[in-house]
Amino acid sequence: MARRSRNGLSTSFWFAATLAAASTATPILFGGDISRLVDSTLKGVSSNLKGLFLPGTSLSALIGEQRCKVYPGDANWPSDLAWETLNKLTDNRLLTKPAPQASVCYNGPLYDGAKCEEITATWNRSYSHFVDPIEMMSPVAQGMTCLPPFVFDSHNCTRGGFPMYVINATEPKHVQMGVNFARNTGVRLVIKNTGHDFLGKSGGKDALSIWTHHFKNIEYIEEFKDEKLGYSGPAFKAGVGVQAFEIYKAAHEKGRAVVGGEGETVGIFGGYIQGGGHSPLSSLYGTGADQVLAFEVVTADGKFVVANSTTNTGLFWAMRGGGGSTFGVATSVTVKAHPDMPTTASRFSFTSEKVGNETFWAGIRAYVDYFIPNADAGTYAYFTIIPNIWTGIFSFNMSPFFAPNKTLEETQALLQPWLTRLDDLSIKFDPNITHFDSYYEAWRSSFPLETVQKINATTGSRMFPRTNLETEEKREELYRNLRQSSENNRVQVHFNMKTVDPANADNAVNSAWRPMYLFSQQAVRWPVNGTAEDTLKRRQEFQTGDMQRWRDISPGAGSYLAEADRLEPNFGQAFWGDKYPQLLELKAKLDPYDVFFATTSVGSERWKVESPGGLPNENGKLCRV
Ligand SMILES: Cc1cc2nc3c(=O)[nH]c(=O)nc-3n(C[C@H](O)[C@H](O)[C@H](O)COP(=O)(O)OP(=O)(O)OC[C@H]3O[C@@H](n4cnc5c(N)ncnc54)[C@H](O)[C@@H]3O)c2cc1C
Ligand SMILES: *[C@@H]1O[C@H](CO)[C@@H](O)[C@H](O)[C@H]1NC(C)=O
Ligand SMILES: *[C@@H]1O[C@H](CO)[C@@H](O)[C@H](O)[C@H]1NC(C)=O
Ligand SMILES: *[C@@H]1O[C@H](CO)[C@@H](O)[C@H](O)[C@H]1NC(C)=O
Ligand SMILES: *[C@@H]1O[C@H](CO)[C@@H](O)[C@H](O)[C@H]1NC(C)=O
Ligand SMILES: *[C@@H]1O[C@H](CO)[C@@H](O)[C@H](O)[C@H]1NC(C)=O
Ligand SMILES: *[C@@H]1O[C@H](CO)[C@@H](O)[C@H](O)[C@H]1NC(C)=O
Ligand SMILES: *[C@@H]1O[C@H](CO)[C@@H](O)[C@H](O)[C@H]1NC(C)=O
Ligand SMILES: *[C@@H]1O[C@H](CO)[C@@H](O)[C@H](O)[C@H]1NC(C)=O
Ligand SMILES: *[C@@H]1O[C@H](CO)[C@@H](O)[C@H](O)[C@H]1NC(C)=O
Numbered sequence: 001m002a003r004r005s006r007n008g009l010s011t012s013f014w015f016a017a018t019l020a021a022a023s024t025a026t027p028i029l030f031g032g033d034i035s036r037l038v039d040s041t042l043k044g045v046s047s048n049l050k051g052l053f054l055p056g057t058s059l060s061a062l063i064g065e066q067r068c069k070v071y072p073g074d075a076n077w078p079s080d081l082a083w084e085t086l087n088k089l090t091d092n093r094l095l096t097k098p099a100p101q102a103s104v105c106y107n108g109p110l111y112d113g114a115k116c117e118e119i120t121a122t123w124n125r126s127y128s129h130f131v132d133p134i135e136m137m138s139p140v141a142q143g144m145t146c147l148p149p150f151v152f153d154s155h156n157c158t159r160g161g162f163p164m165y166v167i168n169a170t171e172p173k174h175v176q177m178g179v180n181f182a183r184n185t186g187v188r189l190v191i192k193n194t195g196h197d198f199l200g201k202s203g204g205k206d207a208l209s210i211w212t213h214h215f216k217n218i219e220y221i222e223e224f225k226d227e228k229l230g231y232s233g234p235a236f237k238a239g240v241g242v243q244a245f246e247i248y249k250a251a252h253e254k255g256r257a258v259v260g261g262e263g264e265t266v267g268i269f270g271g272y273i274q275g276g277g278h279s280p281l282s283s284l285y286g287t288g289a290d291q292v293l294a295f296e297v298v299t300a301d302g303k304f305v306v307a308n309s310t311t312n313t314g315l316f317w318a319m320r321g322g323g324g325s326t327f328g329v330a331t332s333v334t335v336k337a338h339p340d341m342p343t344t345a346s347r348f349s350f351t352s353e354k355v356g357n358e359t360f361w362a363g364i365r366a367y368v369d370y371f372i373p374n375a376d377a378g379t380y381a382y383f384t385i386i387p388n389i390w391t392g393i394f395s396f397n398m399s400p401f402f403a404p405n406k407t408l409e410e411t412q413a414l415l416q417p418w419l420t421r422l423d424d425l426s427i428k429f430d431p432n433i434t435h436f437d438s439y440y441e442a443w444r445s446s447f448p449l450e451t452v453q454k455i456n457a458t459t460g461s462r463m464f465p466r467t468n469l470e471t472e473e474k475r476e477e478l479y480r481n482l483r484q485s486s487e488n489n490r491v492q493v494h495f496n497m498k499t500v501d502p503a504n505a506d507n508a509v510n511s512a513w514r515p516m517y518l519f520s521q522q523a524v525r526w527p528v529n530g531t532a533e534d535t536l537k538r539r540q541e542f543q544t545g546d547m548q549r550w551r552d553i554s555p556g557a558g559s560y561l562a563e564a565d566r567l568e569p570n571f572g573q574a575f576w577g578d579k580y581p582q583l584l585e586l587k588a589k590l591d592p593y594d595v596f597f598a599t600t601s602v603g604s605e606r607w608k609v610e611s612p613g614g615l616p617n618e619n620g621k622l623c624r625v
Contacts, residue, residue: 069186183302212331218239265450271562294333342407346411490523493522
């Protein structure tokens, strides 16, 4: 451990400084203070090492002078003994260099042809990724350094944007140890839950990762009262690893429904809820973040605290919409539980093949006229418009039109005006309208299982407000811009819904969600084998072209931080609107040393991942700009 810091102070001085700071720090909260825990677990281990695990901030002030986070090969990279100690303090839950799944496909000690075939067959299912400590559902953001050759030939399996060490956490103290260790050593910290994030914010080259997947408790609270939030009613307290399919089932069993995403395996209590989160129930109840009654959180200085309407209120405000991996690591979230309700859902599709382009687009244009009344009626429509460059055919796919709390007749009546116009245009579609007794059954039958993202595509998004739909001219303008994107070969995914919180909670949710009636995504694709320069150029042209057109017709609106492009310009405004200045202030106060970072998160302007060819991915050191 005879290392020297950049400014020449010996490491033992650093540790002494931390120990001193810790003795005056607020006691931490997990049934005993951490230094006693270190003492009992680490009999005979040098007191210098203990400093790496203590709460406090003075050590970071020194590390704060380094240009980059600390990486293997740096003088300050923790010793093997330090990592072993972290392993002990986390109940032997530290995974060292977990292998990328596709390492069995490449030459090396792990090569295994049969296993390679196995993982290739299940590769694009989200189930194979969220059970893995490192795999991300955004291979583009990982850097594509170890994919199954059938999907993409990486030529060699390297770690790329994957972390080096992973704490498979099941208790707050495992998280505290990880946060303290990262802060006190300067090693980059990442948090992975399911790995769904479109931008790859669950990864980071050679980082220490806290994997939250196994926080799986679900507790039903019959009556939760919070006068400040104006809530009195049932609630669920869930571990942050709980996923959509788990909480929906648990809620259904209690005759309840909880606001969460449409995707079956999205982590509802991790990145989703902290980033806002839209839901098939959003037109009734607002965003996911609007449902939060309390968090349990490990803060940047290593304390385990409650954040609610009366305690740590700044943290509570910021974590409801401010984005994951920024203000703390949540370990549990308490949310409102709503009554379960009968739900009607409908799926149908049509293409331009038989009717031709103009008629197809007249059908889409007709639909735009109903976005306001449909969302006002509390429905949620998830639809795609997909071009096929080989055949020149466009497809529209409603999957589904989702009407919570509506009878079959009410739903038919809502859809009828548009469907009649499709009939008049001789567009053939075959709507399957089905009524379900519960939200849970409707959800299970209506949504596709999500897949891992493509290796040569990225999505950008825009929240179109009501003003884009209020007049004939505005609807025509919006329609023409969507059509232009299709003609430019963009795959489009849309959500016609509202995300207004009936309780009007004051939180960090992007102000652009509130006037929104259409949440729209479009994707850019590029040749897989192109150069980094070519890929970057196409991605930049997408931002200055099709995405800029969408921004130009919706001035002041925003984009959704969890379903967006890493190249979204002016992301602070786009992801948080007028809340961004306050979020920056809170970031400076709650995490002064940037222990937490994710690309495009609040305050992330100060840092940049230095990736090969400047590609927007996690395959590089994280350094100050
Ligand atoms: C197929 C698919 C369907 C989707 N459907 C929807 C949808 O219907 N509605 C919607 O709003 N979004 C949807 N999303 C987007 C989804 O909300 C985001 O991908 C979200 O980031 C997922 O959160 P996660 O925790 O599961 O993922 P991760 O990628 O593991 O984490 C996302 C971010 O949150 C951070 N984070 C995770 N857990 C914690 C924690 N406990 N404390 C602090 N930070 C944490 C991570 O570090 C990362 O920065 C979908 C995504 C996909 C791929
Ligand atoms: C997923 O992979 C399987 C097997 O490789 C393939 O048949 C299927 O088309 C893929 N699905 C998607 C959506 O990429
Ligand atoms: C594969 O990557 C490893 C680690 O970076 C490197 O040592 C090795 O030389 C590479 N092999 C080939 C064939 O490129
Ligand atoms: C992570 O911890 C869980 C819960 O203890 C365990 O079931 C799982 O096997 C662990 N995963 C790995 C990769 O160690
Ligand atoms: C907030 O959390 C604190 C600490 O657990 C608790 O004492 C307080 O009652 C909570 N406030 C509300 C409104 O639940
Ligand atoms: C429809 O438009 C697409 C894209 O603009 C074009 O490729 C195709 O040829 C058109 N189809 C017809 C029948 O005109
Ligand atoms: C659902 O419908 C019932 C009966 O029509 C009504 O009382 C209730 O308010 C509705 N719930 C919501 C959230 O709209
Ligand atoms: C209609 O949808 C329901 C629910 O998804 C499904 O069970 C049923 O088989 C579908 N009917 C037809 C004719 O496709
Ligand atoms: C993207 O990659 C797929 C193969 O995975 C390929 O079929 C497709 O043509 C590529 N798209 C572009 C625009 O090159
Ligand atoms: C990429 O692959 C395509 C089809 O295989 C080929 O035509 C093209 O020349 C390749 N481009 C490069 C830069 O290798």
